[in-house]
Amino acid sequence: xxxxxxxxxxxxxxxxxxxxxxxxxxxxxxxxxxxxxxxxxxxxxxxxxxxxxxxxxxxxxxxxxxxxxxxxxxxxxxxxxxxxxxxxxxxxxxxxxxxxxxxxxxxxxxxxxxxxxxxxxxxxxxxxxxxxxxxxxxxxxxxxxxxxxxxxxxxxxxxxxxxxxxxxxxxxxxxxxxxxxxxxxxxxxxxxxxxxxxxxxxxxxxxxxxxxxxxxxxxxxxxxxxxxxxxxx
Amino acid sequence: xxxxxxxxxxxxxxxxxxxxxxxxxxxxxxxxxxxxxxxxxxxxxxxxxxxxxxxxxxxxxxxxxxxxxxxxxxxxxxxxxxxxxxxxxxxxxxxxxxxxxxxxxxxxxxxxxxxxxxxxxxxxxxxxxxxxxxxxxxxxxxxxxxxxxxxxxxxxxxxxxxxxxxxxxxxxxxxxxxxxxxxxxxxxxxxxxxxxxxxxxxxxxxxxxxxxxxxxxxxxxxxxxxxxxxxxx
DNA sequence: GTGATGAATAAGTCTGACTTTTTGTCTCCG
DNA sequence: CGGAGACAAAAAGTCAGACTTATTCATCAC
Numbered sequence: 333x334x335x336x337x338x339x340x341x342x343x344x345x346x347x348x349x350x351x352x353x354x355x356x357x358x359x360x361x362x363x364x365x366x367x368x369x370x371x372x373x374x375x376x377x378x379x380x381x382x383x384x385x386x387x388x389x390x391x392x393x394x395x396x397x398x399x400x401x402x403x404x405x406x407x408x409x410x411x412x413x414x415x416x417x418x419x420x421x422x423x424x425x426x427x428x429x430x431x432x433x434x435x436x437x438x439x440x441x442x443x444x445x446x447x448x449x450x451x452x453x454x455x456x457x458x459x460x461x462x463x464x465x466x467x468x469x470x471x472x473x474x475x476x477x478x479x480x481x482x483x484x485x486x487x488x489x490x491x492x493x494x495x496x497x498x499x500x501x502x503x504x505x506x507x508x509x510x511x512x513x514x515x516x517x518x519x520x521x522x523x524x525x526x527x528x529x530x531x532x533x534x535x536x537x538x539x540x541x542x543x544x545x546x547x548x549x550x551x552x553x554x555x556x557x558x559x560x561x562x563x564x565x
Numbered sequence: 566x567x568x569x570x571x572x573x574x575x576x577x578x579x580x581x582x583x584x585x586x587x588x589x590x591x592x593x594x595x596x597x598x599x600x601x602x603x604x605x606x607x608x609x610x611x612x613x614x615x616x617x618x619x620x621x622x623x624x625x626x627x628x629x630x631x632x633x634x635x636x637x638x639x640x641x642x643x644x645x646x647x648x649x650x651x652x653x654x655x656x657x658x659x660x661x662x663x664x665x666x667x668x669x670x671x672x673x674x675x676x677x678x679x680x681x682x683x684x685x686x687x688x689x690x691x692x693x694x695x696x697x698x699x700x701x702x703x704x705x706x707x708x709x710x711x712x713x714x715x716x717x718x719x720x721x722x723x724x725x726x727x728x729x730x731x732x733x734x735x736x737x738x739x740x741x742x743x744x745x746x747x748x749x750x751x752x753x754x755x756x757x758x759x760x761x762x763x764x765x766x767x768x769x770x771x772x773x774x775x776x777x778x779x780x781x782x783x784x785x786x787x788x789x790x791x792x793x794x795x796x797x798x
Numbered sequence: 799g800t801g802a803t804g805a806a807t808a809a810g811t812c813t814g815a816c817t818t819t820t821t822g823t824c825t826c827c828g
Numbered sequence: 829c830g831g832a833g834a835c836a837a838a839a840a841g842t843c844a845g846a847c848t849t850a851t852t853c854a855t856c857a858c
Contacts (some may be wrong), residue, residue, distance in 0.1 A: 338627075339841065341617065365809070375843045377610055380810085384574065384614045385621045388647070396809045397851040410733050411644030414621070435730045438675035442667070497668045500643050572810065598840070608812045613841085629840045630820040 344372045344382040352391050352402060353415060354422040359404035363392070368400075389415055413503055420511055430560055432508045437553035439501060440489065445546035447492035448537045455492040456538040462488060463534040470527045478522060479513045485530055489549070492537070512559070526555055577605045577615040585624050585635060586648060587655035592637035596625070601633075622648055646736055653744055663793055665741045670786035672734060673722065678779035680725035681770045688725040689771040695721060696767040703760045711755060712746045718763055722782070725770070745792070759788055 348368070351357070369379035383400055386392045389409045394400045409415060419428045451459070465481030486509070487502040529552050536545040581601070584590070602612040616633055619625045622642045627633045642648055652661045684692070698714030719742065720735040762785050769778035 341841095377613075377844095378842070380610075381614055381617045384617050388618045388621050388645075394809070395851085396849075397807055399808065406729070406732070408733075409645060410729055412621075412642060431728050431730050434675075434679075434728050435672075438672050438731075442671035446667075495664050495667050496639070496643055497664050498671075499639070500641075574810095609840095610811070610813090616840095627840070628820085629818075630838060632839065 340374050340378045341381040341385070344368075344374060344379065345385060347372070348382065348386065349391070349414065350418045350422055352386065353408070353418040355405070355424070357402045359402055361402045362399040363402070364399045365394075391415070416504060416507065420507060425511070425515070429508060429511055432504060433553075433556050433560055435501075436505060436508065437550070437557055439498060440486065440505070440553055441546045441550040443490050443493040443495070443498045444533060444537065444549035445542040446494060446498075447489050448540050448542040448545040450494040451492035451537050455488055456534075459485065459488050459492070459534040459537055463531045466522075466527055466530055470524065471521050473521065475513055475521075479509060482530075483509050485534075489533075489537075512556075523555065526552060529555075573607050573611045574614040574618070577601075577607060577612065578618060580605070581615065581619065582624070582647065583651045583655050585619065586641070586651040588638070588657070590635045592635055594635045595632040596635070597632050598627075624648070649737060649740065653740060658744065658748070662741060662744055665737060666786075666789050666793055668734075669738060669741065670783070670790055672731060673719065673738070673786055674779045674783040676723050676726040676728070676731045677766060677770065677782035678775040679727060679731075680722050681773050681775040681778040683727040684725035684770050688721055689767075692718065692721050692725070692767040692770055696764045699755075699760055699763055703757065704754050706754065708746055708754075712742060715763075716742050718767075722766070722770070745789075756788065759785060762788075 357363070365376060365379050365383060368383075369376050372379065383392065383394055386400075387394055389412050390403055390407050391409075392400050392402055410419075416428070416432075419425070447455070462481045462485035466478055466485065469475075469477040469481065483506040486505045490498045490502045490505065493499065529548055533545055533548045533552070536548055590596070598609060598612050598616060601616075602609050605612065616625065616627055619633075620627055622645050623636055623640050624642075625633050625635050643652075649661070649665075652658065680688075695714045695718035699711055699718065702708075702710040702714065716739040719738045723731045723735045723738065726732065762781055766778055766781045766785070769781055
């Protein structure tokens with residue numbers, strides 16, 4: 333998706349990564365490099381590189397004389413964008429989407445508050461543009477266009493917070509929003525109240541009203557959580 | 566630290582990782598696999614495995630005919646525990662500690678609120694034990710003992726939240742707390758008010774009072790932020 | 799039962815040859 | 829003078845095979 337097929341080892345990961353993150357191998361399962369190399373029809377060198385990557389994600393552990401053992405889910409680097417993508421594409425997309433939405437509900441309000449303090453004039457303008465784009469596409473089944481502006485809106489907020497840890501969650505939030513639109517909920521036009529909230533957040537940030545930006549964003553994320561609760565209480 | 570010297574490629578990473586994350590190579594710098602292999606006196610295979618790991622952390626990008634180029638900081642996987650450790654050990658430990666503390670201030674209050682709803686009896690007991698341990702070591706320059714219980718306390722909260730994304734931040738929070746004790750601030754005994762707050766959080770979680778647990782934890786993290794502000798306003 | 803010995807195993811490492819892609823350059827023609 | 833195409837060089841990518849090393853397990857002596 334992001335950097336597709338960048339070499340043979342990438343192709344191996346495209347298959348093996350989703351398999352592991354989908355839980356197809358129970359924790360403690362043992363894979364052998366040689367067998368994997370045979371299965372994917374690559375040399376051992378290539379296979380070893382792939383294993384190293386999985387190892388750096390804490391998905392597996394490679395030990396002498398025993399093989400490549402799959403680690404329990406609780407040890408995975410669940411913030412690795414690649415791992416997130418694999419899991420969102422796989423079986424536990426629903427619980428994954430849920431835990432990420434909870435994460436959003438913690439991060440985004442604080443980020444919005446900081447954005448109100450630190451956003452540049454340019455970022456404020458961009459934010460308003462996004463909000464306007466959302467309004468313009470909020471009716472008439474223009475979900476895709478709406479989504480584009482929604483993703484951009486939240487990304488600007490996270491960037492404008494001035495905190496690199498928040499900023500790096502832009503991709504994750506975008507995937508969550510996209511997932512929501514494309515699969516789970518939102519069969520019809522977005523909630524008008526949510527659209528209004530986005531406009532108000534843009535306004536609060538521009539006005540430098542941190543407390544208000546935070547509170548409004550909290551309402552947005554609470555709404556997102558409620559959407560999930562309705563679907564799977 | 567976590568898994569020391571797990572092979573030659575690990576040793577290479579122990580040197581190269583900190584160098585890159587310390588910004589010793591400006592973004593766009595080009596490294597050549599062969600030269601690196603010579604420098605570290607390892608074979609190309611080993612060097613290639615190390616590069617693959619750096620690549621999976623988005624620290625570098627490997628392209629044919631051009632070499633291994635260092636990516637800008639804005640693209641790094643800053644949530645990778647290994648990257649966090651490298652950065653905390655290096656030059657920008659101060660700003661890193663700051664952005665992580667801001668992250669804490671967003672995550673932990675929400676986590677505490679969830680913990681109040683989901684914590685098991687066992688977790689409640691553990692939490693109280695930690696709080697008591699903090700009280701017992703809050704006076705008389707027993708900073709190390711205090712730290713152990715402090716780290717455990719916050720880890721239990723994050724675990725008890727029931728959200729895997731929060732739970733996986735336990736290590737990060739622990740590193741932040743350890744960094745604070747060992748380097749930046751806290752030359753004397755911890756703030757008595759903070760100790761009291763921890764006891765109260767444990768109590769609120771046990772009582773199932775989510776709102777109170779959240780608010781008290783917010784006060785704790787605000788205090789942590791203020792400590793940093795005093796040091797570098 | 800306990801401890802030492804040894805053999806089997808699978809990852810780890812190295813080397814050298816070969817392939818493939820990309821980029822820069824040089825030429826040739828308009 | 830400028831653009832298109834051909835060519836050459838450079839660096840990563842790939843592979844195969846031989847060898848090393850650590851770990852585990854089983855056997856055997858005490």
